Amino acid sequence: MGVEPFLADRTPVSVRNEDGNSQIVLICEHASNYVPPHLDGLGLPPEKLTEHIAWDPGALGVAEKLSDLLDAPLVYANVSRLVLDINREPDHPGSIIKLSETTEIPGNAALSDVERSTRCAEVYEPFHAAVDRIIDGRNQRSPWLISIHSYTPVYKGAKRPWHVGILHNDDTRLSQQLLSALRQDPDLVVGDNEPYAPTDGVYHTIERHTAPFGFAGAMIEIRNDLISDKEGETGWADRFHRILKGMLTPKKQ
Template identity: 35%
Template sequence: MQDPSDDAPFTYLPGNEAGGLLIIADHASNRVPPPYGDLGLPRAQFERHIAYDIGTEWLVHRLAAFTGAPALLTRFSRLLIDANRGEDDPTLVMRLSDGAIVPGNAGVDAEERQRRIECFHRPYHRAISEQIDRMLATGVAPVILSIHSFTPAWKGVARPWDVAILWDRDDRMVAPALAAFRARGFVVGDNQPYDGALKNDTLYHHGTMRGLAHLLIEVRQDHIGNQDGANHWAKTIFEVVTPLAARPEMRKAVFYGSRAGGPGM
């Protein structure tokens, strides 16, 4: 697929397409491609969680190396357009994010919104769909593993969780993953600090609607803010997820419908 040195909207890490696992990262990058410049924001704002999920890019690269699984990571900031939102979501292009006004988004009209969808959002999701198709063609249904991160505190209140599992209806991977992380002594959020029931988000579209087992893992950002921490968590997630993804019940298409609600922060 795309060379990560070019202006492609995503990075593709090739892997074993018959291995039964696909890794994705919707908010891996704080990059704003030309011609959008800095969206009118000072550089410091791009080091915050409003621009990307801190620590996830390195974590996913290491996790892909451990598992041998293919991976897809965005190469555009969520401030430009949020890959984990449906195309019709009003929060797809944020004008205000956690107190930061985004000048470059203030004048976004329907035409510009559609341009960003077609140049960034849609190619990433098309690549996920095509990768799933290739994996299904091997005769092995893939489990989709989505990696995110969350801030250690929100509005001045510390968050106690080390890691969180977000989910909608399909709990095939969820219940055993919660148990496995807790058995290792971690404080684990079950749909906390965010609710995973967001209609038309990435896993709704590629997991729920296709009947594929899936799991969204959020790691607290102070755990993965450097490469040593990200390496540790990549190994931990590998040890938790790999045996679960190999279970026979993960290989069947199951359609649950949705209990979709609103987005978290």
């Protein structure tokens, strides 16, 4: 299995609305299920690459619509998390996985140090450099970094009751406002650090780009059956636009 050229036919990261005026910076780490051709689908049948193990279905659609509504820059990845998960430390066991849920990933089974380093250099580093660049361009305003994800309604046979979850670390400046606003809808089951939490290792991007600088951040997880079509994507983007617009509006004394 060759490693050169690694991404001959695409860039590892894209930026939408780079000059957007919002204080918010949106990111979508699991936007793509793309696997470079020379990796031969990581040894998986093509239908497996359409499943959640390879990406977050619907997340990019929501993020793009929200970027337009908020006039916010959006940084998103163009490579599957099965190649390398940019939302993990490069040396984290979940960075390049050999087993996803119940699916073995043959193409990740016996990587050399050179192959691992190549994936990090070609996928992880450009993505995080792009996030740094966009944050640095916020004209001295303290940015809010918000990551858009989706998750499966059923995981390893267990049903997940939540429609949406908000993930956060000890800094709850954004998460508590998001949770409070979502809970105003009695029809929504809202998860607080559900179905994942930072202790699961899923908060790397937000942590890396906020905690050292005192910036605020949060992660949005939407159940993917709710954003499986354009109508669902638009509805959830509209919902978070209303919430975030209200959060950005100065409160009257």
